[in-house]
Amino acid sequence: MSSVGGKQAEAVPDKELLARHAQGDPHAFAELVQRHRDRMWAVALRTLGDPEEAADALQDAFLSAYRAVGRFRGEAAVTTWLHRIVINACLDRLRRQSIRPAVPMGDDATLDAVAPKNADPTALHEVALDVTDALRQLPAEQRAALILVDMMGYGVDDAARVLEVPTGTVKSRCARGRARLAPLLGHLRNRRDGTGVQRAEEGGGAV
Amino acid sequence: MTAAHLDYDTLADLAEGLLPDDRAASADAHLSGCAECRDRSAEIANVTRLLAEAPLPPMPAALASRIDHALAAEAATTGHDVISLESRRGRRRMRVLSAAAAAVVVVGGGALVGNALTNGSMSSDSGTAQSQPIQDRSGSAAAKQSGPGATMLNESRGGAAAAGGHLTLRSGTDYTATRLGEQVSVQLTKGDRRGAEAGMSTQLTNCVRTVAQGKSPLLVDVAMYEGRAATVIVLPGADSARLDVWIVGPACSASDPAVIKHTETAR
Numbered sequence: 001m002s003s004v005g006g007k008q009a010e011a012v013p014d015k016e017l018l019a020r021h022a023q024g025d026p027h028a029f030a031e032l033v034q035r036h037r038d039r040m041w042a043v044a045l046r047t048l049g050d051p052e053e054a055a056d057a058l059q060d061a062f063l064s065a066y067r068a069v070g071r072f073r074g075e076a077a078v079t080t081w082l083h084r085i086v087i088n089a090c091l092d093r094l095r096r097q098s099i100r101p102a103v104p105m106g107d108d109a110t111l112d113a114v115a116p117k118n119a120d121p122t123a124l125h126e127v128a129l130d131v132t133d134a135l136r137q138l139p140a141e142q143r144a145a146l147i148l149v150d151m152m153g154y155g156v157d158d159a160a161r162v163l164e165v166p167t168g169t170v171k172s173r174c175a176r177g178r179a180r181l182a183p184l185l186g187h188l189r190n191r192r193d194g195t196g197v198q199r200a201e202e203g204g205g206a207v
Numbered sequence: 208m209t210a211a212h213l214d215y216d217t218l219a220d221l222a223e224g225l226l227p228d229d230r231a232a233s234a235d236a237h238l239s240g241c242a243e244c245r246d247r248s249a250e251i252a253n254v255t256r257l258l259a260e261a262p263l264p265p266m267p268a269a270l271a272s273r274i275d276h277a278l279a280a281e282a283a284t285t286g287h288d289v290i291s292l293e294s295r296r297g298r299r300r301m302r303v304l305s306a307a308a309a310a311v312v313v314v315g316g317g318a319l320v321g322n323a324l325t326n327g328s329m330s331s332d333s334g335t336a337q338s339q340p341i342q343d344r345s346g347s348a349a350a351k352q353s354g355p356g357a358t359m360l361n362e363s364r365g366g367a368a369a370a371g372g373h374l375t376l377r378s379g380t381d382y383t384a385t386r387l388g389e390q391v392s393v394q395l396t397k398g399d400r401r402g403a404e405a406g407m408s409t410q411l412t413n414c415v416r417t418v419a420q421g422k423s424p425l426l427v428d429v430a431m432y433e434g435r436a437a438t439v440i441v442l443p444g445a446d447s448a449r450l451d452v453w454i455v456g457p458a459c460s461a462s463d464p465a466v467i468k469h470t471e472t473a474r
Contacts, residue, residue: 026282030275037274041266055270055462059277066281131261150258175223179215182250185257
């Protein structure tokens with residue numbers, strides 16, 4: 001997932017930072033976290049749909065990445081590895097949640113966390129909530145695949161590496177997920193035309 | 208059209224290239240003559256567009272700092288094999304020094320709250336306490352110096368840190384803006400800790416950790432502010448004459464400290 005890190009023009013590559021962390025550099029891991037935290041937050045928030053849960057999952061994930069540096073395999077991109085840890089932390093939580101009732105959506109905290117403070121407060125706000133809500137209707141595996149591919153813009157190959165499943169499985173999960181979301185999000189279709197809304201983050205882009 | 212309409216699954220599979228050639232061909236043929244199915248197909252494409260356009264909020268600052276603290280606490284855990292011995296020694300020296308600074312503030316003021324004192328003897332000989340207790344407790348004080356979060360994080364590993372924890376009060380005080388400094392002083396200097404000692408819920412622990420930003424609180428009082436439920440968190444100020452006072456609402460949590468007021472008072 002070499003292009004996934006996006007626009008880093010800075011000198012030290014992720015792998016080098018991770019190596020420095022393994023050698024005891026106390027700042028290297030913090031730098032790595034800072035570099036990728038927004039992206040990881042977005043993944044966790046979308047996967048879990050609840051900011052408190054997402055925050056806890058993300059903290060768990062970063063801590064376990066911190067400790068598991070020795071298990072990082074050099075052939076993978078660091079972001080692939082980080083995504084995998086974050087998503088697994090989220091899926092673990094979802095599995096535990098499945099034996100409890102889901103957290104109801106629509107409270108202010110969720111709205112605030114999901115929606116941007118700037119531009120187009122009404123439309124984006126609603127869309128964000130609708131999308132989050134709709135995603136929660138999907139089985140976790142479909143949700144994770146769609147978040148990586150459609151939402152974050154990663155290639156199917158990259159998503160397959162993150163999720164450690166074959167490419168065809170990712171495609172199939174994405175297709176099933178879209179099929180399920182289509183009727184749920186249909187009402188957003190026409191209203192969105194001509195609003196000129198852009199993606200909040202450009203970097204997810206093409207792989 | 209003669210053929211049956213295509214369902215969402217088929218249309219999604221078609222778009223993703225998952226249909227076998229023969230089925231894809233017949234689906235395409237159907238689509239070319241069926242506006243209804245083209246419409247449904249567009250709905251599927253629209254899902255991708257909506258997901259791509261949904262805003263990706265940046266990580267909230269409070270969470271970023273909470274994670275930084277958790278990682279710092281992890282780094283401070285003794286025996287962590289990632290940190291080299293040498294850098295660990297350096298860190299510990301620094302932590303002992305700053306623990307000393309924090310403890311002097313607390314002990315010097317005669318207050319009985321704060322991390323550094325909770326698992327030591329509650330000795331009242333504050334005159335001699337300034338350096339000696341630090342020596343005695345350097346291990347645990349250092350472990351806790353990375354902030355209240357360290358206590359939680361270290362709990363499962365046992366050791367000195369597990370013995371510590373916040374002394375949290377429920378003094379029942381109704382703090383007010385005009386008398387805040389005075390009221391905080393009263394709680395800080397109250398020798399006999401009149402309020403009931405309160406347990407720390409996970410939420411409150413996370414809240415304090417987020418607010419404290421790695422400092423050791425001098426006082427956490429689950430009380431009132433201007434007649435409403437509020438928690439008063441007092442941290443060491445910028446210098447020894449000041450206190451850094453945060454008043455947060457009952458909803459204070461790691462992701463949202465729900466700050467009602469943040470101010471400095473004279474010690």
